[in-house]
């Protein structure tokens with residue numbers, strides 16, 4: 001194929017981008033988005049602070065706008081994210097214990113029900129594991145409601161939207177290390193006990209190097225019986241950016257259960273990583289060497 005979306009589709013995969021809905025009125029942005037991508041994820045619009053700014057009062061404006069853009073342009077949608085320690089509304093930050101647990105599960109149920117049938121895969125829980133060598137959970141207000149908060153969230157999401165794939169998503173899990181092994185052990189436990197989980201997302205916010213066991217790590221999760229997806233790919237300049245993008249793409253293509261790749265933005269100037277110039281298109285929307293490297297690897 002001559003575009004990312006066509007080439008990925010030929011291989012039964014999707015190629016996606018994180019979208020800030022405020023940019024859907026930028027012609028250059030939309031031209032590149034519609035030409036190259038067949039999957040989108042909202043960069044912020046489906047997070048807890050955006051969707052439930054006041055307890056029990058939901059706002060789906062941004063999410064609905066992205067879903068309708070996707071439908072009109074033959075794109076699938078990743079939902080991001082139902083529960084996370086960050087970007088919580090202030091009312092939730094002030095809750096704890098049973099009140100927080102009930103609010104969190106209600107949030108999962110309400111949001112997944114609103115978008116029922118429109119979401120290919122939900123990041124049900126984002127970034128719940130700690131960095132460093134312990135391999136354990138991150139401390140957070142959600143974690144302090146009890147270690148079973150993650151499985152409770154997955155069960156609520158399944159009940160609300162049985163057609164969506166349900167993912168656990170995290171960063172610094174891109175090679176075989178203590179953190180990724182902690183996630184691996186949780187997924188293995190969930191599969192053995194019938195907790196509904198279908199996929200694991202590897203954010204892949206990369207610096208100037210990529211772990212040598214990147215593909216082996218994807219494969220060991222796939223071997224547990226879940227799909228894997230690259231969910232927030234961006235790569236710092238300074239190392240060989242084009243090579244690293246190519247290696248990630250080849251790794252996904254080599255793992256049959258790796259169903260798609262999402263880059264975390266369209267142009268360098270759209271990126272949350274600012275001066276890293278971490279994406280596939282320059283600020284004018286021109287293809288970079290990293291783009292060609294990805295296209296050739298699809």
Ligand code: XIL
Nearest residue numbers: 043044080126171203232264271272
């Ligand atoms: C980032 C967005 O890109 C920013 O616009 C926002 O200010 C902060 O969040 N991991 C995630 C994403 O799961 O939701 C984050 O997105 C980037 C890190």
